[in-house]
Amino acid sequence: MRRWLHMKDKYNFKELEPKWQKIWEEKGIYHVTPHETKPKYYALEMFPYPSGKLHMGHTRNYAIGDAIARFRRMNGYCVLHPMGWDAFGLPAENAAIERGIPPSDWTRTNIDQMRHQFQRLGLSYDWRREVASCHPGYYKWTQWLFLQLFKHGLAYRKKAQVNWCPACQTVLANEQVVQGLCDRCDTEVIKKELEQWFFKITDYADRLLENLDKLQGWPEKVKTMQRNWIGRSEGVEVVFKLKDTCDDIPVFTTRHDTIFGVTYVVLAPEHHLVEKIIADSPREQEIRRFIGEVTRTSEIDRTSELAEKTGISTGAYAINPMSGQEIPVWIGNYVLPHYGTGAVMGVPAHDQRDFEFSKKYDLPVKRVIASPNQNEGMEAIGAAYEDAGIMVNSPGFDGMESEVGKDAIADFMESRGIGKRTINYKLRDWLISRQRYWGAPIPIVYCDSCGTVPVPEDQLPIELPLDVEFRPTGQSPLNDIPEFVNVECPKCGGTARRETDTMDTFMCSSWYFIRFACPRMEDKPWDPETANYWLPVDQYTGGVEHAILHLMYSRFFTMFLHDLGLLETDEPFAHLLTQGMVLKEGAKMSKSKGNIVGLQEMLDAYGADTARLFILFASPPERDLEWNEQGVEGASRFLSRIWRLVYEFQGEIRSCDSLQTDMSGLNSQERDMRRKVHATLKKVTQDLDRHSFNTAVAGTMELVNSLYQFRDIARTGTKARAVMQEAIHTVLLMLAPLVPHITEELWHEIGHSGSIHQESWPTVDESALVETEIEIVIQVNGKVRDRMRLQKGRDSEYLKTEALKRDRVMELIQDKNVRDVFVVPDRLVNIVTA
C-alpha cells in the first residue's frame, strides 16, 4: 500500500506540531552563520522579561517577527533571528521576599518555562545564541561597558535630587517616572538627595536628535516622541547681576528679543543663591515657609499646569544687563531647578505665564514687541502678545523685526560678554544606580586613599553572590555581605569597599542585540568583524511602550560604541515596527482586570498555527487587536480547509512525479485559475514585504476559495491537474512563514522530503498574468452605468467610440450633449454631458 493513503483526513495539530518542532530542533534548520554570498538580514524582536508565562501580547510580537524572519529566509537572505532574556529585575526579588525562592532559581525556572512555550509556538530562533542578561558570561560585558563609559568620562557619580520609589525601594531614571508615578508599580515617586551613578547621555543629545532624520524605517510617532523627550531649544543665557552682592544670576531664554521688557526675575526655590539672598532678609521666616511649602509639594502637583503659580518677593534686586534697569528678584514655584539655569526672566507683556504672574503680584508690564497688524495696546486685551512683531521700547533695536532682533541682540550680548547663545535640552543624564540586589553589580571600588577606582577589566565579572538575605531596606542587600563589600583596592592594595548598587536593567538591554552576533565569546564582548556583518538590526519589532526608554538608551550605546571604533553603525535599528496591544473587550489584558487569554489555553485548544494565523489576520500589526474567540475559530477553519483540499488532491499531485512546468495549451478556465494563482502570489509577496499580514492572509483565502470552485475542473485532465498542483504548492509556500507546522506537514504529504522552510520563495510567472480581455467600466457623469469586455491595451480613442456606441449609454445621453469624455486606458470611460 502506498504511503500517502495514510494521510489523515482531519487536521490534527496536536500530533503534527510537536512532531515538527522536534525535527526542526534536531536538524538545527534555523541555525545561522555568516554567509559569504547571501545578503544578511537581522530580524529581532524585543527580548522578554522572564515572568514565567507568555501572553497574547508576546505572541503577537513574536508571531510578527517570526513571519518576517521566515519570509526573508525564503527570499534568499542569511537571517539572524535570535532570542534571549532580559532577566534581571525586581519581580525576581519580590518573589524571593514573598516565597523565599532565590531570584536566580526563580528566574531560571521561568526561563525554562517560557523557552518551552516559545518552542511550542514554532518560532524559528537559533537557540544556540540564547543569552540571559543575568548570566555572568553576559553581565561581565555589561560591566565592561560601564568601564568603557567611565574611562571616557561618560559615567560619573554625583549627589543630586533623584526620583525615589518608596515601593520599589530604589531610585529611578527620569524616563521611568510617568506623570510623577513609578513606571513599574504606579507608586508616587518622591525626591531624595542621594549620590548616584549617571551616564552622560546629554553629551549625545544633538546626535540622538539629528540622527532621527536618518531613520527612514522608523514610525514618525516614535521619532516625534523622542524629539519631544530630548526637547532641544535654542536661546541665549544672559547674566543678570544681583544688585548688592554682584553675584551672577544667569537666565536662559528663547525670547531675548524681549529683554527690554523684563520687569522681574524669578528663581527656583532650590536655586543656590536663594540661601544667600534671604540669609539676612527681615522676611526670612516668611520666605522659608514658602520654600518649604513648594518643596514639599509632590512633583506631579508642582508641575501640573493646573497648579496655581505662586511666588514671593525676596526684597533683593537685580540689574538688567541690557537696560541697566533695577528689577525685583522673586522666588516662584513654577521655576524648575533642573531646567536651564533654574532662574527665569519675567516678561509679562510677551509671555502668558509671566503675564498671569504679574497680574497676581501686581508687577509692571512693559510692552516691547508691537503686533505688525494693529497698533492698539495689548493692556486692553488681557493677555500676553507672544507672536513675532516689531521691536519697540528697546533702545538701539527699535523698529527691528523681532526675529531679526533676536540675532542682533544675541550678537550684542556676546560682544559685551553679558550673554551667550546656548542650547538647552529637556533630556537629562541617565541615572543608572539601583539600590537592589538582582542586577549587574557596578564595577567600582571605593578606597580611602585612592578614591573611586574602576575594577580592572581582567577582574570581571564582579559576580553577584547567590545566597543573600532579603530585607528591603532602601539599601542594596549586597551591603549585608561582608565578603562582597570588603575588598582590596585594585590600585594600592589597601582596604577598600565595593559599590553595592547594581545597574538599571535598561543598561543590560541596551546592547543585547550586539551580543547575539557572538553570544559565547569569552575574551571580548563581540568580534568586530562578526558584529559589523550582522548589525544594524534590519527589522526590530516590539511594543511602542519602549519608544523612549529602551530605544533611546540603545541608540546612545550604539553611538558611543561607534565612536570607540567598536561598531561601524551608529544606529542600532534600521527599521522599527511597533505592534499594537492585544485587547479584550476594549481593554488591555491585565491580571487585575482578569481578562487575560493565556497562550497555554490557546495552544491546547487550537494549536500554534491557528493562534499565529488569527493574530496576523485580525488586524494590521501597528493597530490594536481585539481578541475574538470566534475569529480564532475562523482561522482554524481556514487551515482545515487547506488540509481538506490537499487531502482531496494529494493522490493526483503525488502521481505527477515531478512538478509540471509545461503550462502551454491551457484552456480558458485553466488559464484563469493559473492567473489567479500568480496574481495572488504577486500580491502576497508585496503584502509580506510591507508587513501587511492581514491582507496577505485574505488574499490567500480568496485563492483557496477559487481553488474550491476549481476542484471539479481539476480532475478533467493532466493540464488541469498541473494547475491545481502548482496552486497547492504555491499556497503552502506562501503560508509557510505564517503557519509553519501545517505547511511543513502538507509539504511532505504531497511528496517532498526536505523542509518547506528551506525552500525558496516562489517566483511570479509574469506571462501567467497576461490578460487578453479586460472589463472596462463605463461611467456617465461619474456614475457607473455600464461595463464592457474588450481586448486589453486598446487606445483611448477606441474605448471612447465603443463606449458611446453602447445601447445603455445612448439611452442615458439621448437628449443631452456630450461635453467631454475621460478615458483611463484598460480601466474606465467617463462620459460627461452638458
Added chain:
RNA sequence: GCCGGAGUGGCGGAAUCGGCAGACGCACGCGACUCAAAAUCGCGCGGAGCUUACCCUCCUUGGGGGUUCAAGUCCCCCCUCCGGCACCA
C-alpha cells in the same frame, strides 16, 4: 493647550498612484448532505425605494464646505476617540 494617529456595514477590517466603496473573515439567513445534530459544501448578506422575475434608481466612508470629469483618498473648518508631551522659560 501642543504634537502625532485614527473615525468605513451588526463586528474585525480591505481599497498600495484621485478611477467600480465594503475584498477577506466573523456573526446572521437560506439550501444541500444527514433519521437527526454537529461538521462540511453551496448561495445570500450596507440602507432605502421600485419591482416583489430580471433589472433599475437614489443614499452611504464622523459632520459641514471646497477642488475635480471623478474624492474613503486632496484642501479648509468642526466633532469624537486613542496615544504622547504638558508651567521646559
